[in-house]
Amino acid sequence: GAGVSQSPSNKVTEKGKDVELRCDPISGHTALYWYRQSLGQGLEFLIYFQGNSAPDKSGLPSDRFSAERTGGSVSTLTIQRTQQEDSAVYLCASKPGLSADTQYFGPGTRLTVL
């Protein structure tokens, strides 16, 4: 079946612009996660959703970062007023429910802020 998909695969933007990253989880997966993979910080948790609610936003680096999920499916991660330190690969993952062990990862969106 279809895996987790993310779009765009690559995004180049100028400092100060806003960007939106999209994640389509595996159909039926109620739990959805965003992570960031960067050279300096490794793989970091950002936020997770159970359904449309986000019980844990503790990994969002600043108030420029926000995320939403609608219809218990697609999620969008928005970064406002991008900075060069936001350059990273943003990964989305999903799993059937919170009690499930395994998260399934998408291919990621590579964000470059010039």
Place this chain on the structure above:
Amino acid sequence: GNSVTQMEGPVTLSEEAFLTINCTYTATGYPSLFWYVQYPGEGLQLLLKATKADDKGSNKGFEATYRKETTSFHLEKGSVQVSDSAVYFCALGDYKLSFGAGTTVTVRA
């Protein structure tokens, strides 16, 4: 909080050599432990997992045992192939994952 310390490498081996990548953790409670692998140009894939102490996860010839007494989850493979060249990540967690820094493994023919 939870954290993972992983041998960073890089590690370069010849085909058929023995591979071990050390991973130790600190955790609240007894979370599940995972090894994820990222092949060149591909996304993160689950390699193996263990959900409780003394469990052994295994897949594709790789093994790791959840050791509570040493808080470790070392990854081993007895005979590596060129196709095992990848970045390996140790991770722990239940509802969210904490990852190690990743270990780049290169296997030469």
